[in-house]
Amino acid sequence: MYSGSEDLLVNNISGICPVCEQSVLEPFREVEQKRYLRCGNCHATIMAPETRLTADEERAVYQLHNNDPDDAGYRRFLSKLAAPMIARLPEGAAGLDFGCGPGPALARIFEEAGFSVALYDLYFYPESSVLEQRYDFITCTEVVEHLFEPAKVFAQFDRLLKPGGLLGVMTCFQTDDDRFDNWHYRRDPTHVVFYREATFEWLADRYGWQLEVPAKDVVLLRKPY
Helix, strand or coil: CCCCCHHHHCCCCCCECCCCCCCECEEEEEECCEEEEECCCCCCEEECHHHCCCHHHHHHHHCCCCCCCCCHHHHHHHHHHHHHHHHHCCCCCEEEEECCCCCCHHHHHHHHCCCEEEEEECCCECCHHHHHCCEEEEEEECCHHHCCCHHHHHHHHHHHEEEEEEEEEECCCCCCHHHCCCCHHHHCCCCCEECCHHHHHHHHHHHCCEEEEEECCEEEEECCC
């Protein structure tokens, strides 16, 4: 769910891509009276700002999510990211679950594997002091598609990660323009940014991160030492 900071709720009205901040967005298509734009530089697809939900409307949608840490199916879903990350982390690593939601199931998985995890979520765990520390790893599952200003958040991740730190992101990649109109991910009204694998390749190049794609819709980004 959306989990940045309050200043990230400000609408981008400049027409510049909010992911790479280097290219003017071009019209992509209109679906159900919502405009979508495309960046020719990082290849992200962006919902036009005027069709976004308000913060209160977002919160109401997020409170409907069932993120029960004891739900076996949900834990299997999260294991797509957790398993490859845990396999790459050193013993005793400390991390941040960014955008953990009301039921921080992912943090529990990492804690059960012997890691310590701090929690941050704009709506449910808004303790900003955790954003003043540095971490061996950051997890970000089903979050980046909600960000109004993703460039600021990815820059924040780079600051929060220690040298050699690992960022794990899970989001459904946008791959087929012909299926975009009926795509389940697009139909979620809180999803405002849609990433391609090429988008993460651009981000990795921007920050000098090493990129891996260990599973469908999962990226691991290693900060250099």
